Amino acid sequence: MDKLRGGFSSRLGFILAAAGSAVGLGNIWGFPTQTASNGGAAFVLVYLVLAFCLAYPAFMAELLIGRYGQANAVTSMQKMSRTLWQKRFAFIVGFGGIICAALILSFYGILAGWMMSYAIEPITSVLGFNETSSWLTSQSMMRNLIFTGLFMLLTVAIISRGVEDGIEKWSKRLMPMLIGLLILLIIYVFTLEGAEEGFAAYLKPDISRVFEPDLLISALGQAFFSLSLGTSVMIIYGSYISKTENLVSLGAQVTLIDVSIAFLAGLLIIPSMYVAQYQGVAIFSDDGSLISGPNLVFDVLPTLFNSMGSIGLFVALGFFVLMTIAALTSSISMLEGPVSFAVERHNVERKKATVLVGLGIFILSTIIILNFDELFGLVISLSTVYGQPLIAMLCCVFVGWIWQRSQILKELKQGDDMVEHSFFWKIWPWYTKFVCPSAIAIVFFHSL
Numbered sequence: 001m002d003k004l005r006g007g008f009s010s011r012l013g014f015i016l017a018a019a020g021s022a023v024g025l026g027n028i029w030g031f032p033t034q035t036a037s038n039g040g041a042a043f044v045l046v047y048l049v050l051a052f053c054l055a056y057p058a059f060m061a062e063l064l065i066g067r068y069g070q071a072n073a074v075t076s077m078q079k080m081s082r083t084l085w086q087k088r089f090a091f092i093v094g095f096g097g098i099i100c101a102a103l104i105l106s107f108y109g110i111l112a113g114w115m116m117s118y119a120i121e122p123i124t125s126v127l128g129f130n131e132t133s134s135w136l137t138s139q140s141m142m143r144n145l146i147f148t149g150l151f152m153l154l155t156v157a158i159i160s161r162g163v164e165d166g167i168e169k170w171s172k173r174l175m176p177m178l179i180g181l182l183i184l185l186i187i188y189v190f191t192l193e194g195a196e197e198g199f200a201a202y203l204k205p206d207i208s209r210v211f212e213p214d215l216l217i218s219a220l221g222q223a224f225f226s227l228s229l230g231t232s233v234m235i236i237y238g239s240y241i242s243k244t245e246n247l248v249s250l251g252a253q254v255t256l257i258d259v260s261i262a263f264l265a266g267l268l269i270i271p272s273m274y275v276a277q278y279q280g281v282a283i284f285s286d287d288g289s290l291i292s293g294p295n296l297v298f299d300v301l302p303t304l305f306n307s308m309g310s311i312g313l314f315v316a317l318g319f320f321v322l323m324t325i326a327a328l329t330s331s332i333s334m335l336e337g338p339v340s341f342a343v344e345r346h347n348v349e350r351k352k353a354t355v356l357v358g359l360g361i362f363i364l365s366t367i368i369i370l371n372f373d374e375l376f377g378l379v380i381s382l383s384t385v386y387g388q389p390l391i392a393m394l395c396c397v398f399v400g401w402i403w404q405r406s407q408i409l410k411e412l413k414q415g416d417d418m419v420e421h422s423f424f425w426k427i428w429p430w431y432t433k434f435v436c437p438s439a440i441a442i443v444f445f446h447s448l
């Protein structure tokens with residue numbers, strides 16, 4: 001491993017860091033609410049199929065680019081290029097991914113700030129600081145600026161420490177906490193009246209909805225967001241993996257963890273909504289669909305927690321700490337993309353690069369907070385609806401059409417001598433060349 005760049009010290013370190021990037025607000029908030037508004041289990045079924053059949057192959061393409069290049073996204077892709085136009089194309093795709101990650105972080109930091117302020121509220125409530133509690137849970141520019149800033153400071157503090165001491169160490173601490181908290185909360189919700197109806201809604205698919213175009217688009221978008229595709233993040237994390245590791249199985253393990261945690265989050269959120277209904281809280285909107293988005297997390301669930309008496313304070317604390325941890329392990333990966341670019345391409349010292357890039361992104365978040373109604377939705381669509389699928393598709397095109405097949409095999413063989421005879425090698429190169437780019441393109445143009 002390159003001493004100057006650093007890298008993951010162990011297989012587990014990589015798995016937890018990559019799973020940490022993948023598992024975030026998208027899993028714990030996005031996936032259950034998409035499920036709730038898209039026909040329950042039908043959405044879960046389609047999501048699982050698309051995650052393994054389309055997102056996993058694209059994820060492997062990004063990991064491989066990074067592991068081959070052993071550098072930031074732009075340099076890694078340029079190492080695979082042979083002609084001038086390919087190098088230019090590599091720059092556009094690699095840099096596009098970095099910009100996409102920065103844009104996502106600028107709105108993700110605001111959401112994470114809300115989670116932090118809601119996590120502190122149960123403590124101020126217990127201490128009897130009622131005015132502070134209501135400030136923490138009501139929308140205000142000042143609260144948003146302060147908590148987005150605090151969250152960015154945490155992200156910067158971890159990333160400035162580098163790969164092993166920052167990303168890996170903190171992913172190893174935070175991911176087990178996240179899984180533990182999630183399981184504890186599910187067990188508790190299991191014991192409450194009304195949960196059973198929620199489980200049924202979550203687990204019984206309405207097969208007739210499976211081929212609805214809107215459902216397919218939402219499921220693919222969710223799978224891409226969840227695996228952090230099209231953002232240069234998996235390229236940079238791939239570049240920190242040792243050459244002796246078996247990439248195919250590492251990628252599959254990360255995908256499996258990501259999908260399982262999304263599934264577990266559904267087991268928490270959807271039954272919780274039905275428990276809330278049992279307690280008299282409205283969980284259906286006027287049009288008859290289940291409440292999703294901000295209202296679910298900041299109205300329905302807090303009302304449920306309040307109705308639980310004093311234990312509700314602990315449940316609320318657990319839930320919002322869980323959300324904050326999930327957001328943090330994702331935000332560090334988003335910051336690493338631009339920081340590694342600044343360090344490796346412009347020779348900026350790591351700490352300085354982290355502070356400068358972090359500050360730049362915080363300024364962007366501030367602009368969004370100050371023009372919330374105009375910019376918040378716009379930045380989300382720009383980065384997640386257009387940017388991510390487009391860049392992920394171009395990464396597949398790069399691997400499928402520009403990179404030589406013999407080079408790809410050589411790269412894969414370093415961690416697995418027998419890969420040439422595997423099912424993966426029989427399917428994946430062809431899949432990345434034709435199926436992934438066309439499927440992503442179809443869904444992308446349809447969503448326009």
Ligand code: PFF
Pocket residue numbers: 021022023024025026027101104225226227228229231233330331333334
């Ligand atoms: N995968 C994260 C989630 O599900 O919340 C979001 C994310 C992380 C998107 C990193 C993009 C990224 F680069």
